[in-house]
Amino acid sequence: MPKLIIAAILAIFTINASASEQTDYLVQVEPEMKLQFYAEIMQQTNHQAKIKDLQFNNWLRVQAPKAENNSVMRTLSLNSFNTMSAVTYAQKNFKLRAFGVETKTSDCPFPPEWDFLCGIFGPGDGDDGGKDDGDEDKPDDGDKPAPKKGDNPAIPDAPTDKEGADPLAKNQWGMKDIGAKAAQESVANLGEGKEIIVAVIDTGVDYTHEDLLPNLWRNEGEIPGNGIDDDENGFIDDVVGWDFVSDDNLPYDLKGKSIFSGNPGHGTHCAGNVAAKGNNGIGISGVAPNAKIMILRFLSDEGGGTTADAIESIKYAVDNGAHITSNSWGSEGEDPDEPEENKALRDMIQYSQDKGVLFVAAAGNGHQGKGYDNDNDDKPAYPASYDHDIIMSVAAIDVNDKLGSFSNWGKKGVDIAAPGVKVYSTVVGDGYTDAAIPGLATWDGTSMAAPHVSGAAALYMSANPNADWKEVKKAIMDAAKPVSAYKNKLVSGGKLNLDGMF
Ligand SMILES: [Ca+2]
Ligand SMILES: [Ca+2]
Ligand SMILES: [Ca+2]
Structure with a gap:
């Protein structure tokens, strides 16, 4: 029965x-x-x-x-x-997805018949077809209620500046590896520099996070909470960006999911390495410690999204003043033949190039795919593999200069390597990477590598306000530190290195 x-x-x-x-x-x-x-x-x-x-x-x-x-x-x-x-x-x-997963520290600790528990608490498979789960009201971590859809923007004002070493920066091996500190000091010595806006196009960002809040882009032309599109850009009360999944002005990360779903907030993790506020006595520092983060959410909590929402996000970034977009997502694992025909996405990247907005893209994590190997020149991953010059595609390496086993590479199509294994960062719920909590351990992915390059580009632009995207890209490529193992795997043959840039 x-x-x-x-x-x-x-x-x-x-x-x-x-x-x-x-x-x-x-x-x-x-x-x-x-x-x-x-x-x-x-x-x-x-x-x-x-x-x-x-x-x-x-x-x-x-x-x-x-x-x-x-x-x-x-x-x-x-x-x-x-x-x-x-x-x-x-x-x-076409469906698109995020390129990051929790660093695998052990296999499922439960007996085989309870394996499904690891399915619940481990990293999600990232493939929900881009559907929003519709449950916007669940608390995200028990401490703070997630913002409700339809609320006035629950986005706090930027706090007043504080100074002091970032206490958790010691956990960021990648910053040391690329020489971030010395570069940041050189740039600080030049004076205030130009304010650079980086659009993090992802699952959203925890815009209440203590170490991200000071560096959120603010839409100056928009009066929050009045229900009016004051700047007439087509979006009502878009204060820090837009959520193209829910079509509202609250691009919060993990809107409907617990952090215990095995996701630290993919976009929040990416944003931390681009531009967590540096030298404010709190948390960590991004590569660009004073750049501004524009939040564009097109991937749902499970990391899936669609081309339509992606192109709307890129267009928003380009039209609303972003200098760089940081894109830790792509076509990985989908039918390798189909995304080539993703003309809508290609058209949008051409638009980004016409407008001079640098497009930093994760090269993709081949092992998650269906029959992909990791050579993007052989089996392209989009958008990283499109041939638009404006794209900088990024492979992931570990602390020993070894390419992540998952990381895609390509002598013609992948530009440079950057830290992307066991990467420490900010997580949803005003927190930081925490090895003790499932889903909040350090993360691996070309998703984690790309934000380092986005941050480097932002830092360079702030110090070189007249540089166009070609000069910025050239500066990063020329300064790459050669690693013999990458010689036939990356265009630059090297890894991100800020030493030679400032
Ligand atoms: Ca508006
Ligand atoms: Ca308004
Ligand atoms: Ca900080």
Whole structure:
């Protein structure tokens, strides 16, 4: 009997799953035929389609339920789009994912029959298809309630400046490795420097974190909490960035998930190494201790997101003053043939290049993929492998200059290596990496390496306010410290090294 019951329950779930299945496409249309396209799609889907104008090169996101038997509607497909005269290009809304995992210190400590417990407490598989879990109200760590969707921005003001050594900086082996301290001192001696904005495009950032709060980008043109888009950039009350997953102004990390889900807050971890406030007597320091962090959330708590939300995030960064975007995500592990056709993402990176916003990309973690090896020149990982010059793609190394076993590399397509194994950083809930708590141990990933390069670029730009992205990239590449093992694996043949840059 129990088996029958289980079978019945499974059957119900299967029916529900197919009933709620959605198609999700990105479609570029002739601008003067947009209305006609809307009408045709609504007619084909019996008005069930959801169409969102991405406000970029006439790209539209088209979502619709799959047609059921005997339905008057039809299921949308690439074929159906390609037969429409309004359509210039149609593609899937490809899924993208974060490139970091908890440093593996031991196997599951439970007996085999309890392995599933490790599934709960260990690192997530990062593949939830970019869906938001919709549960915005759960506390994130028991100390502080996560911000509620719909609240006025619950973002504290920047605290007044404090001074003093960062007590936890000693845990950041990577900062020592790249020579961050001396470089930061040289830059400080030059004077105030230019304020550089780095957009961390990720799972969001804990914007209440004590060591990130002083360095959050603030949208000066926006009056918070008045329900008005004061700066008319298309986003209401966007004070520190935007959440493209939930479509609101609270790009908080781990909005609906506990930190015990095995995720320290991927974006919060990345942000710490870019620009945790340096020399403020608190926590750690990013490579760029005074750069400003713009928070753009397009990956959900499990690390999955879609191309549509990614391109909206990049566009926001470019249009709202970011000098650099830090991108610890990509197409890793998806069908290697498909992402090449991700024209929408390529178009957006071209836009970033046209506007001169440096695009730092994690090279990807090959071992998580499906049949990938780690050579990006052979099996590209996108966007790191696109050939736009504006991209700096970054491999991950450990404290002994060894490439992380997971790290992708590529003589033609991966530019430089940076610390990305056992990386210490800020975590959600106003905390820091903590080896004793599952999910909060140090993290591995090209995700962790890329923020070091983003920070280095920001530091360089602050000291060289007139340098364009080409000069910044050249400065970083020229200063790379050669490591013989990388000679045939990386464009620069070396690792990030700030010594020669200032
Ligand atoms: Ca606004
Ligand atoms: Ca406002
Ligand atoms: Ca600090």
